[in-house]
Amino acid sequence: xxxxxxxVSKESLIYLGIALFVLALAYWVVSIVLKRLGKNPKYxxxxxxxxxxxxxxxxxxLSIVLRMKSLRDLLNLEELxxxxxxxSTLLFILAMTWLIIAVLKIVxxxxxxxxxxxEADNLKARKIYTQFxxxxxxxxxxxxxxxxxxxxxSFKEIxxxxxxxxxxxxxxxxxxxxxxxxxxxxxxxxxxxxxxxPIKLDxxxxxxxxxxxxxxxxxxxxxxxxxxxxxxxxxxxxxxxxPFQNWTKSSADILGTVFLYVDYMVSFDDLRxxxxxxxxxxxxxxxxxxxxxxxxxKPTHVEVRALMxxxxxxxxxxxxxxxxxxxxxxxxxNYPESIARTRVMLQQTxxxxxxxx
Numbered sequence: 001x002x003x004x005x006x007x008v009s010k011e012s013l014i015y016l017g018i019a020l021f022v023l024a025l026a027y028w029v030v031s032i033v034l035k036r037l038g039k040n041p042k043y044x045x046x047x048x049x050x051x052x053x054x055x056x057x058x059x060x061x062l063s064i065v066l067r068m069k070s071l072r073d074l075l076n077l078e079e080l081x082x083x084x085x086x087x088s089t090l091l092f093i094l095a096m097t098w099l100i101i102a103v104l105k106i107v108x109x110x111x112x113x114x115x116x117x118x119e120a121d122n123l124k125a126r127k128i129y130t131q132f133x134x135x136x137x138x139x140x141x142x143x144x145x146x147x148x149x150x151x152x153x154s155f156k157e158i159x160x161x162x163x164x165x166x167x168x169x170x171x172x173x174x175x176x177x178x179x180x181x182x183x184x185x186x187x188x189x190x191x192x193x194x195x196x197x198p199i200k201l202d203x204x205x206x207x208x209x210x211x212x213x214x215x216x217x218x219x220x221x222x223x224x225x226x227x228x229x230x231x232x233x234x235x236x237x238x239x240x241x242x243p244f245q246n247w248t249k250s251s252a253d254i255l256g257t258v259f260l261y262v263d264y265m266v267s268f269d270d271l272r273x274x275x276x277x278x279x280x281x282x283x284x285x286x287x288x289x290x291x292x293x294x295x296x297x298k299p300t301h302v303e304v305r306a307l308m309x310x311x312x313x314x315x316x317x318x319x320x321x322x323x324x325x326x327x328x329x330x331x332x333x334n335y336p337e338s339i340a341r342t343r344v345m346l347q348q349t350x351x352x353x354x355x356x357x
Contacts, residue, residue, distance in 0.1 A: 026061075052102040052105070052106065053099065053102055053103070053106075055098070056095045056096075056098035056099035056102060057095075057099065059091055059092075059094065059095035059098070060092060060095040060096065060099070062091060062095075063087075063088045063089075063091040063092035063095060064088070064092075066084050066085075066087055066088040066091065067084065067085055067088040086154070089154050090151055090154065093147050093150050093151050093154075094147070094151075096147075097143055097144065097147040100143050101140055101143060104136055104139055104140065105136070108132050108133075108136055111128065111132060112125075112128060112129050112132055126200040126201050126202050126203070127197060127200055129200075129201055130193075130194070130197060130199075130200040130201045130217060131194055131195075131197070133201065133217060134190060134191070134193065134194035134217055134218075134219070135194055137190075137218060137219055138190070138191060138194070138219065141219065185237060186219070186220050186235060186236055186237055187219050187220070189235075189236040189237040189239070189240045190217075190218065190219035190220065190236045191219075192240055193217065193222075193236060193239060193240070198239050198240070198246065198249075199214050199217070199222065199239050199246060200214065200248075201214055201215075201216075201217060202214060202215075202248075203246055203247075203248045203249070204246070204247040204248045204254075204312075204313040204314075205224060205244055205245060205246050205247065206244060206245035206247070207224055207232060207234060207238075207244050207245075208232065208234075210224070210226050210232055211226070211227050212224040212225050212226040212227060212232060213225050215231070217236075218236075219236065220235065220236060221233055221234065221235055221236060222234045222235075222236055222238075222239065247313045248312070248313065253286065253288070253309060253310065253311055253312065254309070254310060254312065254313050254316045255289060255307060255308070255309050255316070256307075256308050256309070256310055256316035256317070256319050256320040256323075257305055257306065257307055257308075257320065258305070258306040258308075258320050258323050258324045258327065259295075259303060259304070259305055259306075260303075260304045260305075260306070260324075260327060260328070260331075261301045261302070261303055261304075262301060262302055262304055262331065262338050263301065263302070263337065263338045264297075264301075264302055265335075265337060265338050266302065266304070266331075266335060266338040267335065267338070268292070268294065268304070270334070270335075271292055271304065271327070271330075272292045274326075274327065274330045275290065275292050275306050275308075275323065275327065276290055278322070278323055278326045278327070279308060279323070282319065282322055284310055284315050284318055284319040284322060285308060285309070285310065285319060286309050286310055286311050287309075288309040289307055289308055289309035290307075290308060291306070291307040291308075292304065292305070292306050292307070293305050293307070306323055306327065308320075308323060
C-alpha cells in the first residue's frame with residue numbers, strides 16, 4: 001500500500017514537473033518574442049507592454065496548474081477536487097479578462113502613437129484618438145459584463161436560476177427595457193458619437209451658451225472645459241439630440257470678426273490700411289483673410305466689420321481683442337470726430353424768440 005502511494009506520488013510529481021516545465025517554457029518563449037518585438041522598429045511596442053501582460057499570463061498558467069489532477073494527488077487533496085476546478089475556472093476567466101484589456105490598451109497605444117494631438121493641425125489625430133478612446137471603453141465594458149456572466153454561470157445554482165429567468169424572458173425583457181431605456185439610449189449615443197463623431201477630443205464647442213473645449217468623452221457623459229476653467233458635464237445624448245456649435249469640426253482654422261460703430265465721416269480707406277498694418281505686425285494672424293466692410297448703416301452710426309483669420313479658435317479670440325483695441329486707439333488719436341456719438345438738434349421757433357424778447 002505504501003509502495004502504491006509512493007508510486008502515485010512519484011507519477012504525480014513527474015506529471016506536475018513536466019507541466020510546470022512546459023508552462024515555464026511557454027512563458028519564456030512569449031517573453032522573448034515580446035521583448036524582440038519591442039526592440040524591432042517595425043513592431044515597436046510601447047514601454048511596459050511586457051509588464052502589463054506578465055501578471056495575467058502567470059494567472060492563466062496558475063489556473064492550468066490548479067486544474068491538474070497530479071497536483072491534488074501530490075497534496076493528497078483529491079476530495080477538494082471540485083473546489084480546485086472551480087477556483088481554476090474563476091481564475092482563468094479573471095486572467096483572460098485582464099489579458100484582453102491589457103492587449104487592447106497596448107494596441108491603442110501602438111495605433112495612436114503615430115498621431116500627435118499636440119500639433120497645430122491635429123484634426124486626424126483627434127479623430128483617431130476619440131474613436132479609439134470610446135471604442136476601448138465599449139469593448140472593456142462588454143468584456144467585463146461577459147466575464148461576470150461566465151463566472152456566475154459557472155455555478156450550477158445560478159445557472160439554473162438563469163434558465164428559469166430565460167424561460168420567462170418575455171415579460172422580464174419588457175420590464176427591463178422600459179426601466180433601462182434611458183441608460184441604453186445613453187450607451188447607444190456614446191457609440192454613435194464614436195462612429196459619426198459630431199465631437200472629438202479637444203474640439204472647440206459652444207454648449208448651453210458656454211465656450212469651451214471637449215476634455216473627455218465617455219459612454220454616458222462628455223466633459224467640456226470652459227474657458228474660465230469650469231467644467232460643464234453634458235450627457236452624451238445631448239450631442240445627438242440638441243443643436244450646438246462645433247468650431248473645429250472639419251478644420252482648426254477659424255475666422256474672427258471685430259465690429260466698430262463709427263460716424264458717417266470716417267475714412268474707410270484709412271481704416272483698411274490701419275487694419276492691414278495691425279495684422280501684419282502680429283504673430284496671431286495666419287496671413288489668410290484681411291477684410292474690412294461696411295455691414296450696416298443707422299441714423300446715428302455706421303457699422304464696420306473687420307474680418308480676419310487665425311490658426312485656431314483661441315488664437316482667433318486673442319487676435320480679435322488685439323485688433324479691436326488697436327483700431328479704437330487709432331480712431332481716438334487720428335479721427336476723434338469719427339467716433340459714433342449722439343447728436344441733439346435744438347430748434348427755436350419764432351414764438352419762443354418773441355416770448356424771450
